[in-house]
Amino acid sequence: MRRDIVTSVIGIVVLTVLIGLVYPLVITGVSQVAFPGNANGQKVYVNGKLVGSKIIGQSFKSPVIGKNGKPEEKEEELVTEADPSYFQSRPSATEGGAYNAAASTFSNRGPNDKATKEADEENIKEYLELNKPYDTGLTTAQVPVDAVNTSGSNLDPEISQANAWVQAHRIAAKRQLSLAVVDGLISKYTDSRGLGFSGEKGVNVLELNLALDRLTKGTP
């Protein structure tokens, strides 16, 4: 009994030092040397300013400016509206505004909940209002599911190709580009499947939007 207690106490302390300190520090050291970009979150800079992480989704909505010249707020969250000249990410329901990457959360919308249906309907309405003027044949039945369902992390950096193709009509019109050019960029920023078979192809929204800016606004 006493022997077990002594060994247990020494054991938990020694193993805590080895596993809890030495191991993560070694991994951090090697990672920072071998894969500094990845280990630090694949930061993306424009003009030397941090605009986000390549693999963390973000919102491409702009703050709505109220009559007093200041950004409008509702229930302590900024009121935003989609910027039509950018591809829009999937809907996100993190607290403190969409795509809050300091507090990821599941939406926890049940499959048989009225609330889920209502959220879907609202997102469909918004998606159609945004895109239908530029893609007149678009109907509810053609709305890609990922465009109106929230993701797991609510930080999904990608949208489906179908979603991007719908939005391409709007982007082409807003930025006065041909549809073929926009579709070409979509292909360029589409990630392939893992090992060629696992998962789904997805379009990285941040990379795609920054590429568009480079093309039409001349940002670096």
Added chain:
Amino acid sequence: MTFAGWLTIFLFAAILTALAMPLGSYMAKVYTGRRVFLSPIFSGPERFLYVILRVDPKREQDWKSYAKSLLIFSLAGWLLLYVILRTQNAFFVPHGLNPLGYHSAPWNVTFNTTSSFLTNTNWQYYGGETTMSYLSQMIGLTVQNWLSGGVGIVVAVALIRGIIGRSGKSLGNFWQDLVRTVLYVLTPISVIGALVLVSQGVIQNFTTYLTAHTVTGLTQSIAMGPVASQEVIKMLNTNGGGFFNVNSAHPFENPTAFTNLFEMLLVLIIPAALVFTYGRMTGNRRQGYAIYSAMMLMFLGAAIVAYIAEAHGSPAQHAAGLHTHVISGSTGGNMEGKEQRFGIAGSALFDVVTTVTSCGAVNSAIESFTGIGGAVPMANLSASEVIFGGVGTGLYSMLLYVLLAVFIGGLMVGRTPEWLGKKLEAREIKLAGLGILITPLAALFCTAMATASHAGRASISELGKGPQGFSETFYAYLSQANNNGSAFAGYTGFIQPNAGNVGSHGVTFADLLGGFDMLFARYAPILFALAVAGALAGKRVTPAGLGTMRTDNPTFVVLLIGVIILVGALTFFPALLLGPVVQGLTGHLY
């Protein structure tokens, strides 16, 4: 459903089997004390640890002594973890390791979290990036991710030794088994695995949270941390407690479809390999193949049902007018709560992988799965984690079922049941029966308490109306009893109005009930498994005769699956009917 989706499921099963077989042989060598290719690296540190820990590895332990060492070691770990979590904002914690100055979670939440990580459950009432300091994640949670898994593995090894023991009462030495598990099995896979994850985009740093200014004029705060070192062991030891709140759905934990596949392999590799280890150690590899076949068949069945259900879409989607079939550029299906890069198949498979095992990591919101899709993880849990199961726990629980199946088979043919040459008698059957029934008992008792009481129902989420509310509750206590840790995440035991735990409080009823649920359903079965090992160890082996029922052929595989389904179904059918089955059968919205 797509061809690539089906290919993902079946190719995954094939890759897993191909990798688990050599690892199983390797582990058999490790636990029988033979030299392995890593011995030149680790035999020095191994001897060094024995000296520091004052362990004599040659001292053989009977089941009681083995269990005593295990329990005392676990108690020491529990106390240390509780102290670490409760002092995360104390003066001696360097600012760099708690950059956002997070306070400790309340005592009741910490009781739940501590019990959760000690028992390999990793049920989380907290959100990692809004609650835990980097130091707590490292020296608290990561350490128990290693050790709780290690404890599970050594129990399985001890049970195998009992089954094959030729004489005496010895089950080996707990400390030796634990040290060897940590050094020879967990260390090499974790170090390589962590670096593979970083190479794909999992982060590993100690910087404070980033602030980005987006091109549309918004600001975005982005959580950071030493993720990869914790992520790899969280999967490998079937712990499942995420660094971030959304676990493996978070792009920093699981950035690509490849890492998704890699993480699923990490989860199943040790539970699968241990089955082959068992075959090796019994001296008849077919014994391992038979159990592996039973596990794999049930696993594939679960994956197929989950994939079909999720690809079909949910009643809420259809009511909103969405079409959920495959179109060009989108797989359709129930994408609520799922990431684009994993898709439907990658999410359904991950869910099955982590609920047949006691991993409980999630890469999609289980609460948002369709009725039938959500019934699959519940059914997996109802099978008491024997379809591969947790590291070690899966095998020892499965072996108790094997014992039961041998007994039932023996009764059916009217012969004294024998298993690997040992006669099974009343004592072993009683112990195995109790070991099997403890987990369902804990799960159902706690569910009943929580559904029947006002305090229990306070944990149900606002969205959890009708059967969804019952599903949340049932899943919570089923998951904790099985030491799984996945959740219908709307169920809450922690009210945290602000990040950093300022003004937060726990839901004492849910925190304590869940905590005891986990502790009881972890340590009681361990004691029963070790007691069975002790009872079998001393038995004499008689050569197999004509009438001996074989435990390494297809007939036995079918019998074993039948026994597992029968016990699980009889125990949990009413509860499953009240929740997910109702939702699966109706298009009604609540």
